[in-house]
Amino acid sequence: ERLELESGLRNALESGELRLLYQPILHLETGEIIGGEALIRWQHPTLGLVSPAKFIPLAEETGLIVPIGAWVLREACIQAKSWQDEFGESRNFVMSVNLSGRQFQSQNLLGLVRDTLQETGLKPSGLKLEITESAMIDDVEAAIDKMNALKDLGVLLAVDDFGTGYSSLAYLRRLPVNTVKIDQSFINIMGCEPQPAAIVQTIIMLCRALNLDVTGEGIENKDQLLQLQGMGCDLGQGYFFSKPVDSSTFNKLLKTRYIKKEYDVETKLELKELLRAA
Numbered sequence: 136e137r138l139e140l141e142s143g144l145r146n147a148l149e150s151g152e153l154r155l156l157y158q159p160i161l162h163l164e165t166g167e168i169i170g171g172e173a174l175i176r177w178q179h180p181t182l183g184l185v186s187p188a189k190f191i192p193l194a195e196e197t198g199l200i201v202p203i204g205a206w207v208l209r210e211a212c213i214q215a216k217s218w219q220d221e222f223g224e225s226r227n228f229v230m231s232v233n234l235s236g237r238q239f240q241s242q243n244l245l246g247l248v249r250d251t252l253q254e255t256g257l258k259p260s261g262l263k264l265e266i267t268e269s270a271m272i273d274d275v276e277a278a279i280d281k282m283n284a285l286k287d288l289g290v291l292l293a294v295d296d297f298g299t300g301y302s303s304l305a306y307l308r309r310l311p312v313n314t315v316k317i318d319q320s321f322i323n324i325m326g327c328e329p330q331p332a333a334i335v336q337t338i339i340m341l342c343r344a345l346n347l348d349v350t351g352e353g354i355e356n357k358d359q360l361l362q363l364q365g366m367g368c369d370l371g372q373g374y375f376f377s378k379p380v381d382s383s384t385f386n387k388l389l390k391t392r393y394i395k396k397e398y399d400v401e402t403k404l405e406l407k408e409l410l411r412a413a
């Protein structure tokens with residue numbers, strides 16, 4: 136299967152088998168869609184839909200991530216530009232794009248981002264690059280330099296899957312990022328066990344103190360939403376609001392502008408009190 140995937144991946148790009156889906160990122164208090172995350176999909180001719188968790192590591196090993204990553208960036212920027220044009224700059228739509236370790240470490244990342252922004256006409260502040268801790272950890276000093284250079288271009292930066300790597304507090308302070316995305320594994324079990332909730336609360340408080348935005352990933356139900364709201368989490372994404380969808384479905388979501396989830400105000404206040412007391 137690995138061989139089949141590897142040879143298939145080589146021409147997936149030219150054969151048009153790769154596409155992007157977009158998952159909305161919302162302001163948790165208002166339900167307003169303030170951005171989206173581009174997520175790659177591979178429709179394999181015989182194997183069907185292959186998950187990025189399976190083929191991105193393979194693309195990393197073979198180096199195919201370089202052309203694939205460049206395609207993702209370009210495609211996502213074109214889409215973001217078109218939504219900004221359609222819905223107006225005042226909506227401040229931000230497109231988040233994942234960078235794998237090898238992409239982040241590649242010599243010409245800066246040039247690629249600069250050229251892609253220029254060619255697509257997307258303003259730099261409309262792009263947020265998501266980087267995992269593990270992609271930075273090999274050489275923290277070099278990573279900080281690179282992130283500063285990206286930041287100088289005007290793009291936004293996020294630490295993805297925070298909490299699963301080293302999660303060093305000392306270096307979170309030094310990373311020039313705008314956003315921390317709390318890994319979904321914590322959000323998943325938050326309602327069942329006390330420790331994950333304590334960890335999530337701590338990360339949120341830390342981010343507030345450091346003046347960073349926090350995004351809760353993988354919100355699947357109302358309880359998780361209420362808990363995160365009570366803890367003061369700014370942004371969120373998850374199946375509870377929407378799964379990753381194609382661009383035309385996402386466009387419809389943007390037209391309605393808000394994904395409001397009904398929750399009763401009493402429960403929310405009660406929860407805030409409980410958290411305060413704790």
Ligand code: C2E
Pocket residue numbers: 158173174175186187188191204207233234235265295296319352353354355372373374375379
């Ligand atoms: P990620 O960047 O942390 O993306 C979030 C993943 O969580 C996505 O999986 C998304 O579909 C999933 N998700 C969102 N909400 C929920 C939820 O409520 N419940 C559950 N169970 N899952 C949820 P996906 O699309 O399969 O992507 C997996 C990973 O593959 C991504 O994790 C990212 O690391 C990588 N990836 C995806 N697209 C790209 C890409 O274009 N380039 C690179 N380098 N990596 C990518």
Ligand code: MG
Pocket residue numbers: 172233265295
């Ligand atoms: Mg991500």
Ligand code: MG
Pocket residue numbers: 295296316318319352
């Ligand atoms: Mg993540």
